[in-house]
Amino acid sequence: MIRVLVVDDQDLVRAGIVASVDAQADLEVVGEAATGAESVHATARLSPDVVLMDIRMPQLDGVDATREILEHHADTRVLVLTTFDADEYVFGALRAGASGFLLKDASVEELAAAIRAVHRGDAVLAPSTTSRFVELMLPGMPDPGRRAAAEASLTERELEIVRLVTQGLGNAEIARTVHLAEATVKTHIGRVLTKLSLRDRVQIVIWAYRNGIAPV
Structure with a gap:
């Protein structure tokens, strides 16, 4: 079972992601967070395998939260959820150690596949954005x-x-x-x-x- 922490400051969006993840037989949502700071504390407390990280949040944005999480929890994978494909915040999170990103309008199947991919050590990085990233x-x-x-x-x-x-x-x-x-x-x-x-x-x-x- 892959243990997932869902981080998003919008309640309805977060609830939808939680429902989508929990619907998968091999995935389990072990916690939620509405801010970057909460995500850091929740990761320390729950030790999730994968953190689904929103980028733009109050208190601590997703970039800094990703950096802080991975500094202290090297085995945790972070998958960024974003609205815009080539957002510089996304690239900031990748520089901070995130294993990839996914658009928020992705299908449930795409989201589940991305979680499984980063959990096994793969990257979720679209070839179309690699050149911009570099x-x-x-x-x-x-x-x-x-x-x-x-x-x-x-x-x-x-x-x-x-x-x-x-x-x-x-x-x-x-x-x-x-x-x-x-x-x-x-x-x-x-x-x-x-x-x-x-x-x-x-x-x-x-x-x-x-x-x-x-x-x-």
Whole structure:
């Protein structure tokens, strides 16, 4: 059972999200919060697996709340819920360590799939927004020396998989592309995370662009 904390300052919106999540057999809402500050306290008290985080809230916005939660609860995943696709607040939350974002008008099935994805360590980051994300986060291009050092830190297969991760592909899609078993792809990604001391796939994307590994 995946334990979920729902954070939103609008009561009706929060109630709808809670109902949608609780309707799934493998998901359980263990708590609610109406402000960023409440979300921090609730996470400490309830230890949810996934926090569904609104961005614009009183007392403490979703960006700062995400940062504070992940500083103290490294195993918790944060999935941002937003109204606008390329909102700079969303990118701020991703910089703070969120595992991805989803629009609030997403279907119940999309929401449930996104929760499961971030819980297993995947990123929920639409390829259409990746370039904007990188533009905001990483001005300028890395120097060739930095790229060479980065490439030397991984095997050719790992580099190939990292480049596919930056394109927004999930494990199953990567497996089909490189003709490997999905479990093998998952193992490779786990090794990349360990070698580079990264938290999740969003951080792989950041690392790849920062070091000139991602295809341009």
